[in-house]
Amino acid sequence: MVKIGIMSFAHMHAYSYAACLKQLPNTTLGAVWGENPRRAKAAAKQFDTQYIRDINDFLEADIDGVIICSENVKHRAMVDVAASAGKWVLCEKPLAPKPAEARRMIRICNRAKVGLGTAFPCRYSPALIEARKQIQGGEFGDILAASCTNHGQFPGGWFADESLAGGGATMDHTVHVVDLLRWMLGREFTSVYCELGNQLHPEEISTDDLGSLHLEMEGGIQVSHLASWSRPKSFPTWGDVTIEFIGTQGVLNVDAFNQKVDVYSDAAMKTEWAYWGSNIDLGLVADFAKSIEEEREPSITGEDGLRAVEVTAAAYKSARTGKRVEI
Amino acid sequence: MNVAIVGCSGMGRLHAEMIARCGLNIVVCADANAEAAEALAATCGAEVSTQGKRALARKDVDIVLIATPTPFHLEYILAAAKAKKDIFCEKPFCRTVDECKKAIAAAKAAKVKLFVGHVVRYFQEFETLRAQIAEGKIGEPGFAKIYRGGIFPGGGKSWFANYKMSGGVTLDCMIHDLDWIRYVFGEPKRIFGQALMRGGDDPMDYAQVTMRMKNGLIATVIGTWAHPSGFRVKAEVCGSGGMVHFDSADAPLRAQKRDSASGPNMIVPGSPVAESPYELEWREFIAWLEGGPAPRVNAHDGLKAVQMAEAALTSIQTGHPVRL
Ligand SMILES: NC(=O)c1ccc[n+]([C@@H]2O[C@H](COP(=O)([O-])OP(=O)(O)OC[C@H]3O[C@@H](n4cnc5c(N)ncnc54)[C@H](O)[C@@H]3O)[C@@H](O)[C@H]2O)c1
Numbered sequence: 096m097v098k099i100g101i102m103s104f105a106h107m108h109a110y111s112y113a114a115c116l117k118q119l120p121n122t123t124l125g126a127v128w129g130e131n132p133r134r135a136k137a138a139a140k141q142f143d144t145q146y147i148r149d150i151n152d153f154l155e156a157d158i159d160g161v162i163i164c165s166e167n168v169k170h171r172a173m174v175d176v177a178a179s180a181g182k183w184v185l186c187e188k189p190l191a192p193k194p195a196e197a198r199r200m201i202r203i204c205n206r207a208k209v210g211l212g213t214a215f216p217c218r219y220s221p222a223l224i225e226a227r228k229q230i231q232g233g234e235f236g237d238i239l240a241a242s243c244t245n246h247g248q249f250p251g252g253w254f255a256d257e258s259l260a261g262g263g264a265t266m267d268h269t270v271h272v273v274d275l276l277r278w279m280l281g282r283e284f285t286s287v288y289c290e291l292g293n294q295l296h297p298e299e300i301s302t303d304d305l306g307s308l309h310l311e312m313e314g315g316i317q318v319s320h321l322a323s324w325s326r327p328k329s330f331p332t333w334g335d336v337t338i339e340f341i342g343t344q345g346v347l348n349v350d351a352f353n354q355k356v357d358v359y360s361d362a363a364m365k366t367e368w369a370y371w372g373s374n375i376d377l378g379l380v381a382d383f384a385k386s387i388e389e390e391r392e393p394s395i396t397g398e399d400g401l402r403a404v405e406v407t408a409a410a411y412k413s414a415r416t417g418k419r420v421e422i
Numbered sequence: 423m424n425v426a427i428v429g430c431s432g433m434g435r436l437h438a439e440m441i442a443r444c445g446l447n448i449v450v451c452a453d454a455n456a457e458a459a460e461a462l463a464a465t466c467g468a469e470v471s472t473q474g475k476r477a478l479a480r481k482d483v484d485i486v487l488i489a490t491p492t493p494f495h496l497e498y499i500l501a502a503a504k505a506k507k508d509i510f511c512e513k514p515f516c517r518t519v520d521e522c523k524k525a526i527a528a529a530k531a532a533k534v535k536l537f538v539g540h541v542v543r544y545f546q547e548f549e550t551l552r553a554q555i556a557e558g559k560i561g562e563p564g565f566a567k568i569y570r571g572g573i574f575p576g577g578g579k580s581w582f583a584n585y586k587m588s589g590g591v592t593l594d595c596m597i598h599d600l601d602w603i604r605y606v607f608g609e610p611k612r613i614f615g616q617a618l619m620r621g622g623d624d625p626m627d628y629a630q631v632t633m634r635m636k637n638g639l640i641a642t643v644i645g646t647w648a649h650p651s652g653f654r655v656k657a658e659v660c661g662s663g664g665m666v667h668f669d670s671a672d673a674p675l676r677a678q679k680r681d682s683a684s685g686p687n688m689i690v691p692g693s694p695v696a697e698s699p700y701e702l703e704w705r706e707f708i709a710w711l712e713g714g715p716a717p718r719v720n721a722h723d724g725l726k727a728v729q730m731a732e733a734a735l736t737s738i739q740t741g742h743p744v745r746l
Contacts, residue, residue: 294565321642
């Protein structure tokens with residue numbers, strides 16, 4: 096039985112990971128800690144596990160690994176203490192706002208001889224797995240270009256507080272797609288140009304709520320990516336992950352979460368999409384548990400997290416300087 | 423009023439139909455390729471010419487429609503202005519901004535009317551998007567994305583595959599959307615672009631462009647001539663209070679023929695309207711010639727659209743953003 100604890104419920108994905116831990120065989124949610132005691136206590140109750148108030152007590156508890164779901168800027172400090180306590184770590188994305196912090200996290204985990212994983216659950220999406228298989232099987236020839244989106248509704252709270260998130264929508268919604276393209280095409284990113292917008296939630300936030308990125312990958316693959324909180328409250332779902340791949344032998348379109356039933360309910364007075372696709376978090380959490388059992392790195396590593404953070408940081412630099420930035 | 427058509431294939435044929443619907447008379451069909459001129463002339467009882475400049479200067483011609491490949495627009499505009507004919511020119515206005523300037527100056531000096539066919543301004547779906555935005559349905563707009571394209575026009579041997587002539591998907595096709603974005607959101611500040619522009623027997627182009635407008639709005643435009651088949655347009659605009667979205671794949675007609683040259687799986691969506699946008703541009707143009715108000719798009723707009731496309735092409739070539 097692999098025992099895993101959760102550190103912080105600041106990021107809503109923590110609730111999904113907790114549910115996965117309960118659902119998977121041979122894993123348990125061993126304990127919960129959080130800087131916000133009330134929120135952590137409520138989560139412990141919801142998932143029927145112990146809440147530990149003191150972080151040192153939590154780290155001494157009988158758990159093998161931790162999933163860290165704090166605000167982005169707090170990831171590094173939590174990884175530090177968890178790794179020093181000998182725990183395997185799965186960290187929510189982005190690994191850290193700054194590449195230097197992500198590098199340090201990798202170093203600390205290496206030194207402590209614990210595994211470090213980055214939460215990129217999209218790699219467990221059956222649609223994306225199938226797309227990768229077809230692309231790598233050469234069914235579309237050489238991939239020359241890709242046009243991507245990761246749109247979302249405005250999540251509110253700390254996500255748009257630069258001092259906690261390290262940025263806005265571009266920080267939040269770039270890393271998934273960057274990681275997917277690296278994973279699917281087996282190439283690294285070499286440059287980025289970025290325009291940042293902040294006109295969609297003018298009253299509420301001061302960070303960017305939209306990033307329009309133009310990137311290049313090794314081999315000259317041309318990529319555009321839209322990272323945004325542009326979906327209005329009335330939108331039928333949270334957002335999307337889409338990629339159009341242009342290959343020498345054809346075009347492949349992925350709309351990763353386009354498995355839904357349209358729901359028209361007078362009670363809601365807006366159209367909603369009921370998702371029936373697979374739970375991608377389950378694969379991510381299962382791999383993490385397995386990596387602990389087998390004492391290996393999680394499949395999606397800290398390095399993967401770092402590579403994505405490097406691209407995001409370069410995008411912000413590009414927006415600041417008005418220039419294309421080499422990565 | 424009598425019309426001379428110069429350039430008698432794809433767009434020439436389409437315009438001939440619109441011209442007839444508007445009750446105008448086509449007197450001569452001119453094309454460098456005699457067969458093309460003959461084929462079109464036969465459908466409208468017009469005379470045939472392979473000498474466009476001579477044909478358009480005929481006494482009985484009032485209006486010249488220019489539907490040749492883009493790099494020949496200027497010479498026919500100059501010839502038509504010299505002959506004191508009013509001019510309907512397909513987009514892109516000309517191949518370069520410099521050429522556009524010459525064309526405008528010639529029309530002005532000759533006191534002839536010059537119209538550039540940015541037909542997307544007349545498409546009902548785009549007019550509806552514009553109206554919804556103007557009504558405040560999405561609050562203050564902050565972001566727009568337009569996607570347009572499909573199969574490479576005419577294949578590897580057509581003039582479209584000669585990027586020096588056509589400017590690729592960026593100048594030839596995306597220019598529709600660059601113009602519409604400027605129409606609705608005002609002037610651009612800077613532009614960044616990427617494009618494939620692959621040549622050879624099996625040419626492909628795929629352009630990805632972002633414009634920052636003076637009002638802060640970000641517009642990302644994708645143009646494709648990289649698809650194996652079909653044609654599709656998608657547009658979305660997001661604002662502080664909502665979003666509007668359109669996709670041409672959502673159409674009232676979807677035909678799937680068992681026996682089709684393009685293959686059994688080719689689905690062609692159809693979206694018929696009572697008044698074709700191409701007919702609407704002709705009606706506005708004719709009203710203008712008859713003393714009515716100026717059309718919603720003028721030659722200066724045509725120049726500005728070429729300027730945006732040129733800037734995008736410069737960025738595509740240099741890898742750096744271009745300030746306008
Ligand atoms: N508004 C739209 O929706 C739209 C769509 C497609 C094309 N266009 C534009 O319309 C113009 C024509 O495009 P098309 O698709 O009809 O091209 P096309 O290749 O189908 O037709 C061009 C015709 O011009 C003739 N031609 C070539 N050189 C000539 C010359 N020097 N003098 C006289 N005739 C000549 C060719 O023989 C051919 O018949 C282009 O500027 C294009 O960008 C507009």
